[in-house]
Amino acid sequence: MRVVVVGLGVQGRKRTAIAGSEVVATVDPVLLDAGYRRIEDVPLNSYDAALLCVPDAPKVELLIYLLGNGKHALVEKPLLSEHDSDLTKLAGLSAETGTVCYTAYNHRFEPHFMRMRDLIHSGQLGQIYTVRMYYGNGTAAQVKASPWRDTGSGVLFDLGSHLLDTLSFWLGAIEQPFHVIAASRFENRSFDHVTFGATGKPLMQLETSLLSWRNHFYADIHAEKGSAHITSLCKWGPSTFTVRGRVLPSGRPDEESVTLVQADPTWALEYDHFKSLCATGGSSLQTDMWINRTLNSLGAAALSGEGQ
Incomplete structure (x- = not known):
């Protein structure tokens, strides 16, 4: 091509x-x-x-x-x-x-993100109760120095879009509306730390930050039959995926962990995926439309002062 x-x-x-x-x-x-x-x-x-x-x-x-x-x-x-x-x-x-x-959205091709998707779809966890994710980097100063980046909703659109896409990748279509929990401008003209979420089933809380001086990602999913957890991304490694099986009526859960120390594979895998789509078709903008509506709604709420 x-x-x-x-x-x-x-x-x-x-x-x-x-x-x-x-x-x-x-x-x-x-x-x-x-x-x-x-x-x-x-x-x-x-x-x-x-x-x-x-x-x-x-x-x-x-x-x-x-x-x-x-x-x-x-x-x-x-x-x-x-x-x-x-x-x-x-x-x-x-x-x-x-x-x-x-x-x-190259994080779809993180090995542990694909493991999480497959685990959820297998039904092993049962009903998903809560999803919590954090995505932070330390780029506040670089963003502040960029006139086109340090505008509007800031980190909400930049990193929040990744988290919304990840939710869709793992859970499929999401119906419940999202709301702003907190939106802050600690160093930047635009928002450099935003927490937002959705009530219902599952309960979701997503946090994004440009003020994490050590780049970090985590995801915690708690469910009927156990829980699953991701710590860090391959590009920041080591990256760990942990599955815990619930013990009834209570007790220390069974636990399995996989830790990866490797170069970031996502860019090459995503390019290969794009080329395969070009060869076979299958393009869709449905997720983008949902992300667009959700972020525009959240951005308007944050800029109006909701959650501050």
């Missing part, structure tokens, strides 16, 4: 390295080592797909151009718009032209 990388920031460089010899052109409006300044200048007959590693604002317009011209597209998360109709239009274009529009 012949691909164009659009945007040569940190993510664009990673995508270029993963795609290797399949990259036939690069696009960036500023950086001098890019071959083109605009995607429109790249000959349409020279590529099959584009990897969009750009800020949020131009994503929809770029996708309309690509899908409308029969080109597959991988776009870095999140795919957001103030207007739901924009994502509906993208879904229609994708179906009409037979192209793939795939939003990159």
